[in-house]
Amino acid sequence: HAGNAFKKGSSRGSDEFISLTGCAFISHPPRCLTKVTPVGNSPLVDGIDSFCERDEHYIIELLCGDAEVFLKSESEAGGESVSGYTRNVGSGRVAALTPGHILSVWQNRNYQNLIMNCWDFCAKKM
Numbered sequence: 001h002a003g004n005a006f007k008k009g010s011s012r013g014s015d016e017f018i019s020l021t022g023c024a025f026i027s028h029p030p031r032c033l034t035k036v037t038p039v040g041n042s043p044l045v046d047g048i049d050s051f052c053e054r055d056e057h058y059i060i061e062l063l064c065g066d067a068e069v070f071l072k073s074e075s076e077a078g079g080e081s082v083s084g085y086t087r088n089v090g091s092g093r094v095a096a097l098t099p100g101h102i103l104s105v106w107q108n109r110n111y112q113n114l115i116m117n118c119w120d121f122c123a124k125k126m
Contacts (some may be wrong), residue, residue, distance in 0.1 A: 005092035019038065019098060022064030028056045029077035031032050035108070036083060036099055036110075042070035043126050044095070045118040055106045057081070073099060084114065086121060093122045 009074025018024050034057040038045035045068050057078035062069075065088055083098040095118035121125045 020062065020089060021061045021094060022067050022085075022089075023062050023082075023096065026059040026061055027078075028058045029075065032054055032075045032077045034073050034075045034078070034099065036071060036073045038070060039072050040068070040070055042068060042086070044070045044114065044121055046082070046117070048110050048113055048117075051110045052106050053099070053108055054102055055099050055105050056101040058083070060098060071097070086116075086118075087101075093124065095119075095121050112116065 002021065009061065016039065016121040031054055033052055034055045035050060035052045037050040037119070038048045057073060057075040057076055059081045062082055066087050067082075067085040069082050070083045071082070072080060073083035084096065086095045088094075097114060097118060099105050099111065117126070
């Protein structure tokens, strides 16, 4: 969450962090029903089904050209937004997820599997 919460120029060091993560926070509507949907054929979404949970629907702006989007989200209040992507930075990897502000999201088996898949991606196990 914190990695996606900076707006451009919002605080000391935020622009450097945005350069690392490759995105900037735009806004989020009040907590609402948000549908999360896998996209593409990334191994990060193998076995992941679409799910709906009440959450803070984060709207971000991708600023890097190398982001590989594997997850999108949509809500009536926020429209559609990227909610999961990966990128390589130097010899490391970044996996970003925007959902997960409410306990019920963390209790969702699909989200738990996404977290583990992102962990494996960053650890170069996939």
